Amino acid sequence: MKLFTATDRYIARLVFVPMLSVFVLAASLLVLDKMLKLFDFVATQGGPVSVVFKMLANLLPEYASLAIPLGLLLGILFAFRKLAMSSELDVMRAVGLSYTRLLRVPYMFAIVLAALNLLIVSYLQPLSRYYYEQLQFELRSGALGASIRVGEFNSLQDRTALRVDASRDEGRDLRGIFARIQTGNGQVMVISAREGRFFANRESPDTVILRLTDGQIVQDGPTIASPRVLSFASHDLPIDLPKIEQFRQRGDADKEYFLPELLRIGWSETSSPELRNQTQASLNYRLVEVVMMFLLPLLAVALAVPPKRSTSALGIFLSIILVVAYHKVNQYGQDVAALGRVDPVLALWGPFAVFAAMIVWMYWRIAYVPGGQPIGALETGFAKISRSMRKLFARKALRDEPVAATVSEAHHAV
Incomplete structure:
Protein backbone atom coordinates (compact mmCIF):
# COMPACT_ATOMS: atom_id res chain seq x y z
CA MET A 1 0.00 0.00 0.00
CA SER A 141 24.00 55.47 22.95
CA GLY A 142 25.98 56.25 19.80
CA ALA A 143 27.84 52.95 19.71
CA LEU A 144 26.93 52.57 16.04
CA GLY A 145 28.59 55.81 15.05
CA ALA A 146 25.18 57.44 14.81
CA SER A 147 25.77 60.62 16.79
CA ILE A 148 26.43 62.99 13.84
CA ARG A 149 23.17 64.63 12.76
CA VAL A 150 23.07 66.63 9.54
CA GLY A 151 22.16 70.29 9.83
CA GLU A 152 22.42 70.36 13.65
CA PHE A 153 25.15 71.10 16.19
CA ASN A 154 26.43 67.85 17.68
CA SER A 155 28.14 67.91 21.06
CA LEU A 156 31.07 65.50 21.43
CA GLN A 157 32.58 64.91 24.87
CA ASP A 158 31.29 68.33 26.05
CA ARG A 159 34.22 70.15 24.44
CA THR A 160 33.60 69.83 20.72
CA ALA A 161 30.64 71.18 18.74
CA LEU A 162 30.38 69.80 15.23
CA ARG A 163 27.99 70.71 12.42
CA VAL A 164 27.80 69.25 8.90
CA ASP A 165 25.67 70.33 5.93
CA ALA A 166 25.52 66.97 4.16
CA SER A 167 26.44 63.35 4.81
CA ARG A 168 27.10 60.38 2.54
CA ASP A 169 28.30 56.80 2.86
CA GLU A 170 26.29 56.24 6.09
CA GLY A 171 27.82 59.21 7.90
CA ARG A 172 31.47 58.57 7.10
CA ASP A 173 31.78 61.13 4.27
CA LEU A 174 30.83 64.66 5.41
CA ARG A 175 30.39 67.93 3.49
CA GLY A 176 30.32 71.54 4.73
CA ILE A 177 31.98 71.05 8.12
CA PHE A 178 32.10 73.53 10.99
CA ALA A 179 33.73 72.63 14.33
CA ARG A 180 34.33 74.55 17.55
CA ILE A 181 36.78 72.95 19.97
CA GLN A 182 37.41 74.08 23.55
CA THR A 183 41.08 73.38 24.31
CA GLY A 184 43.10 73.87 27.49
CA ASN A 185 43.71 77.30 29.16
CA GLY A 186 40.40 78.62 27.81
CA GLN A 187 41.58 78.60 24.21
CA VAL A 188 39.04 78.09 21.41
CA MET A 189 39.74 76.65 17.97
CA VAL A 190 37.22 77.12 15.16
CA ILE A 191 37.60 74.93 12.08
CA SER A 192 35.72 75.08 8.78
CA ALA A 193 36.34 72.67 5.89
CA ARG A 194 34.81 71.78 2.56
CA GLU A 195 34.65 68.06 3.29
CA GLY A 196 35.87 65.43 5.71
CA ARG A 197 35.94 61.70 6.27
CA PHE A 198 36.17 59.46 9.34
CA PHE A 199 39.01 56.96 9.72
CA ALA A 200 39.76 54.46 12.47
CA ASN A 201 42.68 55.22 14.77
CA ARG A 202 44.80 52.09 15.11
CA GLU A 203 46.95 53.57 17.85
CA SER A 204 44.01 54.51 20.11
CA PRO A 205 40.71 52.63 19.77
CA ASP A 206 38.98 55.27 21.93
CA THR A 207 39.38 57.96 19.25
CA VAL A 208 38.63 58.35 15.55
CA ILE A 209 40.33 60.58 13.00
CA LEU A 210 38.29 63.16 11.09
CA ARG A 211 40.41 64.02 8.04
CA LEU A 212 39.43 67.51 6.82
CA THR A 213 40.08 68.86 3.33
CA ASP A 214 40.32 72.48 2.08
CA GLY A 215 39.57 74.57 5.13
CA GLN A 216 40.70 77.11 7.71
CA ILE A 217 41.58 77.07 11.40
CA VAL A 218 41.01 80.11 13.62
CA GLN A 219 42.59 79.96 17.09
CA ASP A 220 41.78 82.44 19.84
CA GLY A 221 42.13 82.67 23.60
CA PRO A 222 43.06 84.86 26.59
CA THR A 223 46.81 84.38 26.00
CA ILE A 224 46.60 85.12 22.26
CA ALA A 225 46.90 88.80 21.26
CA SER A 226 45.06 88.41 17.96
CA PRO A 227 43.29 85.40 16.42
CA ARG A 228 45.53 83.10 14.40
CA VAL A 229 44.27 82.00 10.99
CA LEU A 230 45.66 78.98 9.19
CA SER A 231 44.57 77.60 5.83
CA PHE A 232 45.12 73.91 5.11
CA ALA A 233 44.66 71.43 2.30
CA SER A 234 44.43 68.46 4.67
CA HIS A 235 44.18 68.32 8.45
CA ASP A 236 43.61 65.37 10.80
CA LEU A 237 41.36 66.12 13.75
CA PRO A 238 41.24 63.45 16.51
CA ILE A 239 37.82 63.06 18.10
CA ASP A 240 37.30 61.16 21.33
CA LEU A 241 34.60 58.52 21.21
CA PRO A 242 31.94 58.70 23.93
CA LYS A 243 32.12 56.12 26.68
CA ILE A 244 29.65 53.43 25.72
CA GLU A 245 27.79 51.67 28.50
CA GLN A 246 27.70 47.89 28.15
CA PHE A 247 24.34 46.42 27.22
CA ARG A 248 22.62 44.24 29.78
CA GLN A 249 22.67 40.45 29.75
CA ILE A 375 -21.86 28.86 9.25
CA GLY A 376 -25.13 28.33 7.39
CA ALA A 377 -26.95 31.08 9.30
CA LEU A 378 -24.15 33.53 8.57
CA GLU A 379 -24.13 32.50 4.90
CA THR A 380 -27.90 33.10 4.68
CA GLY A 381 -27.61 36.52 6.32
CA PHE A 382 -24.63 37.43 4.14
CA ALA A 383 -26.57 36.39 1.00
CA LYS A 384 -29.57 38.53 2.03
CA ILE A 385 -27.34 41.54 2.64
CA SER A 386 -25.63 41.02 -0.73
CA ARG A 387 -28.99 40.83 -2.56
CA SER A 388 -30.22 43.95 -0.79
CA MET A 389 -27.07 45.84 -1.76
CA ARG A 390 -27.37 44.75 -5.39
CA LYS A 391 -31.02 45.86 -5.52
CA LEU A 392 -30.13 49.19 -3.95
CA PHE A 393 -27.39 49.87 -6.51
CA ALA A 394 -29.69 48.72 -9.33
CA ARG A 395 -32.41 51.16 -8.25
CA LYS A 396 -29.90 53.97 -8.00
CA ALA A 397 -28.66 53.19 -11.51
CA LEU A 398 -32.23 53.27 -12.85
CA ARG A 399 -32.87 56.65 -11.20
CA ASP A 400 -29.69 58.10 -12.67
CA GLU A 401 -30.31 56.71 -16.18
CA PRO A 402 -32.95 59.28 -17.31
CA VAL A 403 -30.73 62.11 -16.15
CA ALA A 404 -27.82 60.71 -18.12
CA ALA A 405 -30.02 60.28 -21.20
CA THR A 406 -31.26 63.88 -20.96
CA VAL A 407 -27.70 65.19 -20.67
CA SER A 408 -26.67 63.10 -23.69
CA GLU A 409 -29.60 64.40 -25.81
CA ALA A 410 -28.84 67.99 -24.87
CA HIS A 411 -25.20 67.49 -25.80
CA HIS A 412 -26.15 66.17 -29.28
CA ALA A 413 -28.61 69.03 -29.79
CA VAL A 414 -25.89 71.57 -29.09
Whole structure:
Protein backbone atom coordinates (compact mmCIF):
# COMPACT_ATOMS: atom_id res chain seq x y z
CA MET A 1 0.00 0.00 0.00
CA LYS A 2 1.41 3.37 -1.00
CA LEU A 3 1.94 5.95 1.70
CA PHE A 4 1.02 8.81 -0.65
CA THR A 5 -1.59 8.31 -3.33
CA ALA A 6 -2.13 10.50 -6.36
CA THR A 7 -4.91 12.27 -4.46
CA ASP A 8 -2.52 13.06 -1.59
CA ARG A 9 0.05 14.50 -3.97
CA TYR A 10 -2.64 16.54 -5.69
CA ILE A 11 -3.88 17.97 -2.39
CA ALA A 12 -0.28 18.70 -1.35
CA ARG A 13 0.23 20.83 -4.47
CA LEU A 14 -3.04 22.64 -3.88
CA VAL A 15 -2.10 23.42 -0.28
CA PHE A 16 1.58 24.31 -0.67
CA VAL A 17 1.36 27.16 -3.19
CA PRO A 18 -1.27 29.32 -1.42
CA MET A 19 0.24 28.49 1.98
CA LEU A 20 3.65 29.79 0.92
CA SER A 21 2.10 32.81 -0.79
CA VAL A 22 0.07 33.77 2.28
CA PHE A 23 3.09 33.33 4.55
CA VAL A 24 5.26 35.60 2.38
CA LEU A 25 2.47 38.16 1.99
CA ALA A 26 1.62 38.28 5.71
CA ALA A 27 5.27 38.54 6.77
CA SER A 28 5.92 41.24 4.16
CA LEU A 29 2.97 43.34 5.30
CA LEU A 30 4.05 43.13 8.93
CA VAL A 31 7.63 44.03 8.00
CA LEU A 32 6.58 46.95 5.80
CA ASP A 33 4.38 48.35 8.56
CA LYS A 34 7.30 48.24 11.00
CA MET A 35 9.84 49.47 8.44
CA LEU A 36 8.33 52.95 8.24
CA LYS A 37 8.48 53.35 12.02
CA LEU A 38 12.07 52.09 12.14
CA PHE A 39 13.20 54.45 9.38
CA ASP A 40 11.72 57.34 11.33
CA PHE A 41 13.36 56.15 14.57
CA VAL A 42 16.79 55.62 12.99
CA ALA A 43 16.62 58.96 11.16
CA THR A 44 15.77 60.70 14.44
CA GLN A 45 18.74 59.06 16.15
CA GLY A 46 20.98 59.86 13.17
CA GLY A 47 21.87 56.23 12.54
CA PRO A 48 22.98 54.45 9.37
CA VAL A 49 20.32 52.95 7.09
CA SER A 50 21.78 49.46 7.43
CA VAL A 51 20.61 49.35 11.06
CA VAL A 52 16.98 49.36 9.87
CA PHE A 53 17.45 46.12 7.96
CA LYS A 54 19.29 44.50 10.87
CA MET A 55 16.42 45.38 13.19
CA LEU A 56 13.86 44.07 10.69
CA ALA A 57 15.79 40.80 10.40
CA ASN A 58 15.56 40.39 14.17
CA LEU A 59 11.80 40.95 14.01
CA LEU A 60 11.21 38.20 11.43
CA PRO A 61 10.96 35.32 13.98
CA GLU A 62 8.29 37.23 15.91
CA TYR A 63 6.29 37.90 12.76
CA ALA A 64 6.79 34.34 11.51
CA SER A 65 5.13 32.94 14.63
CA LEU A 66 1.90 34.63 13.46
CA ALA A 67 2.38 34.29 9.70
CA ILE A 68 3.00 30.51 9.82
CA PRO A 69 -0.41 29.61 11.39
CA LEU A 70 -2.17 32.04 9.09
CA GLY A 71 -0.43 30.59 6.03
CA LEU A 72 -1.28 27.03 7.11
CA LEU A 73 -4.95 27.89 7.65
CA LEU A 74 -5.47 29.78 4.39
CA GLY A 75 -3.41 27.30 2.37
CA ILE A 76 -5.68 24.42 3.40
CA LEU A 77 -8.79 26.57 3.08
CA PHE A 78 -8.00 27.69 -0.47
CA ALA A 79 -7.16 24.11 -1.48
CA PHE A 80 -10.45 22.62 -0.23
CA ARG A 81 -12.41 25.60 -1.51
CA LYS A 82 -11.03 24.95 -4.99
CA LEU A 83 -11.96 21.28 -4.69
CA ALA A 84 -15.48 22.22 -3.59
CA MET A 85 -16.02 24.86 -6.28
CA SER A 86 -14.91 22.50 -9.06
CA SER A 87 -17.04 19.60 -7.67
CA GLU A 88 -13.90 17.50 -7.25
CA LEU A 89 -14.66 17.24 -3.55
CA ASP A 90 -18.04 15.66 -4.32
CA VAL A 91 -16.34 13.09 -6.54
CA MET A 92 -13.79 12.23 -3.84
CA ARG A 93 -16.57 11.85 -1.27
CA ALA A 94 -18.54 9.67 -3.70
CA VAL A 95 -15.67 7.20 -4.12
CA GLY A 96 -15.36 6.76 -0.36
CA LEU A 97 -12.78 9.37 0.70
CA SER A 98 -13.93 11.02 3.92
CA TYR A 99 -12.89 14.46 5.12
CA THR A 100 -10.70 12.79 7.74
CA ARG A 101 -8.88 10.81 5.06
CA LEU A 102 -8.44 13.91 2.90
CA LEU A 103 -6.83 15.71 5.86
CA ARG A 104 -3.86 13.33 5.96
CA VAL A 105 -1.57 15.62 3.94
CA PRO A 106 -2.76 18.87 5.59
CA TYR A 107 -1.98 17.36 8.98
CA MET A 108 1.52 16.46 7.80
CA PHE A 109 2.01 20.12 6.93
CA ALA A 110 0.56 21.07 10.33
CA ILE A 111 2.96 18.78 12.24
CA VAL A 112 6.04 20.08 10.41
CA LEU A 113 5.03 23.73 10.76
CA ALA A 114 4.07 23.30 14.42
CA ALA A 115 7.52 21.86 15.12
CA LEU A 116 9.09 24.78 13.27
CA ASN A 117 6.96 27.26 15.18
CA LEU A 118 7.90 25.60 18.48
CA LEU A 119 11.58 26.03 17.59
CA ILE A 120 10.97 29.68 16.74
CA VAL A 121 9.10 30.58 19.94
CA SER A 122 11.44 28.49 22.11
CA TYR A 123 14.85 29.74 20.93
CA LEU A 124 14.92 31.97 17.85
CA GLN A 125 12.36 34.52 19.00
CA PRO A 126 13.98 35.16 22.44
CA LEU A 127 17.41 35.58 20.83
CA SER A 128 16.17 37.87 18.08
CA ARG A 129 14.24 39.95 20.62
CA TYR A 130 17.40 40.41 22.69
CA TYR A 131 19.47 41.43 19.66
CA TYR A 132 16.72 43.87 18.60
CA GLU A 133 16.82 45.55 22.01
CA GLN A 134 20.61 45.62 21.82
CA LEU A 135 20.52 47.43 18.46
CA GLN A 136 18.10 49.98 19.89
CA PHE A 137 20.39 50.56 22.87
CA GLU A 138 23.50 50.96 20.72
CA LEU A 139 21.67 53.31 18.39
CA ARG A 140 20.60 55.57 21.25
CA SER A 141 24.00 55.47 22.95
CA GLY A 142 25.98 56.25 19.80
CA ALA A 143 27.84 52.95 19.71
CA LEU A 144 26.93 52.57 16.04
CA GLY A 145 28.59 55.81 15.05
CA ALA A 146 25.18 57.44 14.81
CA SER A 147 25.77 60.62 16.79
CA ILE A 148 26.43 62.99 13.84
CA ARG A 149 23.17 64.63 12.76
CA VAL A 150 23.07 66.63 9.54
CA GLY A 151 22.16 70.29 9.83
CA GLU A 152 22.42 70.36 13.65
CA PHE A 153 25.15 71.10 16.19
CA ASN A 154 26.43 67.85 17.68
CA SER A 155 28.14 67.91 21.06
CA LEU A 156 31.07 65.50 21.43
CA GLN A 157 32.58 64.91 24.87
CA ASP A 158 31.29 68.33 26.05
CA ARG A 159 34.22 70.15 24.44
CA THR A 160 33.60 69.83 20.72
CA ALA A 161 30.64 71.18 18.74
CA LEU A 162 30.38 69.80 15.23
CA ARG A 163 27.99 70.71 12.42
CA VAL A 164 27.80 69.25 8.90
CA ASP A 165 25.67 70.33 5.93
CA ALA A 166 25.52 66.97 4.16
CA SER A 167 26.44 63.35 4.81
CA ARG A 168 27.10 60.38 2.54
CA ASP A 169 28.30 56.80 2.86
CA GLU A 170 26.29 56.24 6.09
CA GLY A 171 27.82 59.21 7.90
CA ARG A 172 31.47 58.57 7.10
CA ASP A 173 31.78 61.13 4.27
CA LEU A 174 30.83 64.66 5.41
CA ARG A 175 30.39 67.93 3.49
CA GLY A 176 30.32 71.54 4.73
CA ILE A 177 31.98 71.05 8.12
CA PHE A 178 32.10 73.53 10.99
CA ALA A 179 33.73 72.63 14.33
CA ARG A 180 34.33 74.55 17.55
CA ILE A 181 36.78 72.95 19.97
CA GLN A 182 37.41 74.08 23.55
CA THR A 183 41.08 73.38 24.31
CA GLY A 184 43.10 73.87 27.49
CA ASN A 185 43.71 77.30 29.16
CA GLY A 186 40.40 78.62 27.81
CA GLN A 187 41.58 78.60 24.21
CA VAL A 188 39.04 78.09 21.41
CA MET A 189 39.74 76.65 17.97
CA VAL A 190 37.22 77.12 15.16
CA ILE A 191 37.60 74.93 12.08
CA SER A 192 35.72 75.08 8.78
CA ALA A 193 36.34 72.67 5.89
CA ARG A 194 34.81 71.78 2.56
CA GLU A 195 34.65 68.06 3.29
CA GLY A 196 35.87 65.43 5.71
CA ARG A 197 35.94 61.70 6.27
CA PHE A 198 36.17 59.46 9.34
CA PHE A 199 39.01 56.96 9.72
CA ALA A 200 39.76 54.46 12.47
CA ASN A 201 42.68 55.22 14.77
CA ARG A 202 44.80 52.09 15.11
CA GLU A 203 46.95 53.57 17.85
CA SER A 204 44.01 54.51 20.11
CA PRO A 205 40.71 52.63 19.77
CA ASP A 206 38.98 55.27 21.93
CA THR A 207 39.38 57.96 19.25
CA VAL A 208 38.63 58.35 15.55
CA ILE A 209 40.33 60.58 13.00
CA LEU A 210 38.29 63.16 11.09
CA ARG A 211 40.41 64.02 8.04
CA LEU A 212 39.43 67.51 6.82
CA THR A 213 40.08 68.86 3.33
CA ASP A 214 40.32 72.48 2.08
CA GLY A 215 39.57 74.57 5.13
CA GLN A 216 40.70 77.11 7.71
CA ILE A 217 41.58 77.07 11.40
CA VAL A 218 41.01 80.11 13.62
CA GLN A 219 42.59 79.96 17.09
CA ASP A 220 41.78 82.44 19.84
CA GLY A 221 42.13 82.67 23.60
CA PRO A 222 43.06 84.86 26.59
CA THR A 223 46.81 84.38 26.00
CA ILE A 224 46.60 85.12 22.26
CA ALA A 225 46.90 88.80 21.26
CA SER A 226 45.06 88.41 17.96
CA PRO A 227 43.29 85.40 16.42
CA ARG A 228 45.53 83.10 14.40
CA VAL A 229 44.27 82.00 10.99
CA LEU A 230 45.66 78.98 9.19
CA SER A 231 44.57 77.60 5.83
CA PHE A 232 45.12 73.91 5.11
CA ALA A 233 44.66 71.43 2.30
CA SER A 234 44.43 68.46 4.67
CA HIS A 235 44.18 68.32 8.45
CA ASP A 236 43.61 65.37 10.80
CA LEU A 237 41.36 66.12 13.75
CA PRO A 238 41.24 63.45 16.51
CA ILE A 239 37.82 63.06 18.10
CA ASP A 240 37.30 61.16 21.33
CA LEU A 241 34.60 58.52 21.21
CA PRO A 242 31.94 58.70 23.93
CA LYS A 243 32.12 56.12 26.68
CA ILE A 244 29.65 53.43 25.72
CA GLU A 245 27.79 51.67 28.50
CA GLN A 246 27.70 47.89 28.15
CA PHE A 247 24.34 46.42 27.22
CA ARG A 248 22.62 44.24 29.78
CA GLN A 249 22.67 40.45 29.75
CA ARG A 250 19.88 38.48 28.08
CA GLY A 251 16.93 37.70 30.32
CA ASP A 252 15.81 41.12 31.53
CA ALA A 253 12.30 40.38 30.18
CA ASP A 254 10.30 37.13 30.01
CA LYS A 255 10.23 37.38 26.18
CA GLU A 256 14.01 36.81 26.14
CA TYR A 257 13.99 33.51 28.06
CA PHE A 258 14.29 30.17 26.31
CA LEU A 259 11.54 27.63 26.91
CA PRO A 260 13.62 25.48 29.34
CA GLU A 261 14.55 28.65 31.25
CA LEU A 262 10.87 29.53 31.61
CA LEU A 263 10.21 26.07 33.05
CA ARG A 264 13.05 26.40 35.53
CA ILE A 265 12.25 29.96 36.65
CA GLY A 266 8.47 29.62 36.65
CA TRP A 267 8.46 26.79 39.19
CA SER A 268 11.49 27.79 41.24
CA GLU A 269 10.89 28.55 44.92
CA THR A 270 13.64 31.18 44.87
CA SER A 271 11.92 33.26 42.17
CA SER A 272 9.78 36.20 43.19
CA PRO A 273 5.98 35.93 42.73
CA GLU A 274 6.07 38.61 40.02
CA LEU A 275 8.76 36.77 38.06
CA ARG A 276 6.94 33.45 38.41
CA ASN A 277 3.72 34.97 37.10
CA GLN A 278 5.50 36.51 34.11
CA THR A 279 7.43 33.37 33.17
CA GLN A 280 4.45 31.04 33.60
CA ALA A 281 2.28 33.35 31.50
CA SER A 282 4.92 33.49 28.76
CA LEU A 283 5.38 29.71 28.81
CA ASN A 284 1.66 28.96 28.52
CA TYR A 285 1.25 31.61 25.82
CA ARG A 286 3.94 30.08 23.63
CA LEU A 287 2.65 26.53 24.09
CA VAL A 288 -1.00 27.35 23.45
CA GLU A 289 -0.10 29.18 20.22
CA VAL A 290 1.70 26.07 18.95
CA VAL A 291 -0.94 23.56 20.06
CA MET A 292 -3.68 25.56 18.33
CA MET A 293 -2.02 24.84 14.98
CA PHE A 294 -3.22 21.21 15.19
CA LEU A 295 -6.84 22.44 15.07
CA LEU A 296 -6.36 24.77 12.12
CA PRO A 297 -6.84 22.05 9.42
CA LEU A 298 -10.27 21.24 10.92
CA LEU A 299 -11.21 24.93 10.94
CA ALA A 300 -9.99 25.39 7.37
CA VAL A 301 -12.13 22.54 6.02
CA ALA A 302 -15.19 23.70 7.98
CA LEU A 303 -14.95 27.19 6.47
CA ALA A 304 -13.76 26.20 2.99
CA VAL A 305 -16.89 24.45 1.67
CA PRO A 306 -19.60 26.98 0.68
CA PRO A 307 -23.28 26.04 0.36
CA LYS A 308 -24.37 24.33 -2.86
CA ARG A 309 -24.77 26.63 -5.85
CA SER A 310 -22.98 29.37 -3.94
CA THR A 311 -19.63 31.10 -4.46
CA SER A 312 -19.64 32.96 -1.15
CA ALA A 313 -16.20 33.87 0.23
CA LEU A 314 -17.49 34.49 3.75
CA GLY A 315 -15.47 31.56 5.08
CA ILE A 316 -12.17 33.16 4.02
CA PHE A 317 -13.05 36.45 5.69
CA LEU A 318 -14.26 34.69 8.84
CA SER A 319 -11.14 32.50 9.10
CA ILE A 320 -8.82 35.51 9.14
CA ILE A 321 -10.95 37.22 11.79
CA LEU A 322 -10.98 34.11 14.00
CA VAL A 323 -7.21 33.55 13.86
CA VAL A 324 -6.30 37.19 14.50
CA ALA A 325 -8.94 37.56 17.24
CA TYR A 326 -7.75 34.39 18.98
CA HIS A 327 -4.16 35.65 18.82
CA LYS A 328 -5.20 38.95 20.43
CA VAL A 329 -7.18 37.11 23.12
CA ASN A 330 -4.06 35.10 23.96
CA GLN A 331 -1.98 38.26 24.18
CA TYR A 332 -4.51 39.80 26.55
CA GLY A 333 -4.58 36.60 28.61
CA GLN A 334 -0.80 36.65 28.88
CA ASP A 335 -0.78 40.27 30.05
CA VAL A 336 -3.46 39.62 32.67
CA ALA A 337 -1.76 36.45 33.90
CA ALA A 338 1.62 38.20 34.07
CA LEU A 339 0.08 40.73 36.49
CA GLY A 340 -1.08 37.88 38.73
CA ARG A 341 -4.79 38.68 38.37
CA VAL A 342 -5.72 35.35 36.74
CA ASP A 343 -4.07 31.93 36.83
CA PRO A 344 -1.99 31.48 33.62
CA VAL A 345 -3.57 28.09 32.88
CA LEU A 346 -7.08 29.52 33.09
CA ALA A 347 -6.24 32.73 31.23
CA LEU A 348 -4.68 30.94 28.23
CA TRP A 349 -6.02 27.39 28.14
CA GLY A 350 -9.57 28.49 28.92
CA PRO A 351 -10.00 30.39 25.61
CA PHE A 352 -8.22 27.49 23.89
CA ALA A 353 -10.80 25.02 25.21
CA VAL A 354 -13.67 27.24 24.02
CA PHE A 355 -12.08 27.78 20.61
CA ALA A 356 -11.25 24.07 20.24
CA ALA A 357 -14.82 23.03 21.11
CA MET A 358 -16.17 25.46 18.49
CA ILE A 359 -13.79 24.13 15.81
CA VAL A 360 -14.59 20.47 16.57
CA TRP A 361 -18.33 21.25 16.37
CA MET A 362 -17.90 23.07 13.05
CA TYR A 363 -15.90 20.19 11.58
CA TRP A 364 -18.42 17.64 12.83
CA ARG A 365 -21.21 19.59 11.11
CA ILE A 366 -19.46 19.70 7.75
CA ALA A 367 -18.05 16.15 7.85
CA TYR A 368 -20.75 14.01 9.47
CA VAL A 369 -24.07 15.88 9.17
CA PRO A 370 -25.68 15.46 5.70
CA GLY A 371 -25.94 18.91 4.15
CA GLY A 372 -24.50 20.45 7.30
CA GLN A 373 -23.13 23.97 7.14
CA PRO A 374 -21.39 25.23 10.31
CA ILE A 375 -21.86 28.86 9.25
CA GLY A 376 -25.13 28.33 7.39
CA ALA A 377 -26.95 31.08 9.30
CA LEU A 378 -24.15 33.53 8.57
CA GLU A 379 -24.13 32.50 4.90
CA THR A 380 -27.90 33.10 4.68
CA GLY A 381 -27.61 36.52 6.32
CA PHE A 382 -24.63 37.43 4.14
CA ALA A 383 -26.57 36.39 1.00
CA LYS A 384 -29.57 38.53 2.03
CA ILE A 385 -27.34 41.54 2.64
CA SER A 386 -25.63 41.02 -0.73
CA ARG A 387 -28.99 40.83 -2.56
CA SER A 388 -30.22 43.95 -0.79
CA MET A 389 -27.07 45.84 -1.76
CA ARG A 390 -27.37 44.75 -5.39
CA LYS A 391 -31.02 45.86 -5.52
CA LEU A 392 -30.13 49.19 -3.95
CA PHE A 393 -27.39 49.87 -6.51
CA ALA A 394 -29.69 48.72 -9.33
CA ARG A 395 -32.41 51.16 -8.25
CA LYS A 396 -29.90 53.97 -8.00
CA ALA A 397 -28.66 53.19 -11.51
CA LEU A 398 -32.23 53.27 -12.85
CA ARG A 399 -32.87 56.65 -11.20
CA ASP A 400 -29.69 58.10 -12.67
CA GLU A 401 -30.31 56.71 -16.18
CA PRO A 402 -32.95 59.28 -17.31
CA VAL A 403 -30.73 62.11 -16.15
CA ALA A 404 -27.82 60.71 -18.12
CA ALA A 405 -30.02 60.28 -21.20
CA THR A 406 -31.26 63.88 -20.96
CA VAL A 407 -27.70 65.19 -20.67
CA SER A 408 -26.67 63.10 -23.69
CA GLU A 409 -29.60 64.40 -25.81
CA ALA A 410 -28.84 67.99 -24.87
CA HIS A 411 -25.20 67.49 -25.80
CA HIS A 412 -26.15 66.17 -29.28
CA ALA A 413 -28.61 69.03 -29.79
CA VAL A 414 -25.89 71.57 -29.09
